Amino acid sequence: MDNAAFHKRPDIQDLLSQHGHQILWLPPYSPDLNPIEKMWAWVKAKRKKWLVNSIDKLFSRFFNECMGN
Incomplete structure (x- = not known):
């Protein structure tokens, strides 16, 4: 996942975790991956x-x- 501020909100992270998703963060600037x-x-x-x-x-x-x- 990219580093957008709304992706790092605790409620978003909790929601993803509750549904069995593991967050893999991209490096801060990674044009080849994004x-x-x-x-x-x-x-x-x-x-x-x-x-x-x-x-x-x-x-x-x-x-x-x-x-x-």
Whole structure:
């Protein structure tokens, strides 16, 4: 599990434990173990290339790129 603050809440940890789950924490920065990090790196690179200044424009370009438009 990543190190998001809400994952470390005692009630969340208790809930997982009650259902027989063992928590395996990822190192603080582990892009090779957390694929979304690669996606965010791609998005950040595209944002710089596209020179967009709003989240709406970024997601519109991102959607079009993913859909092949």
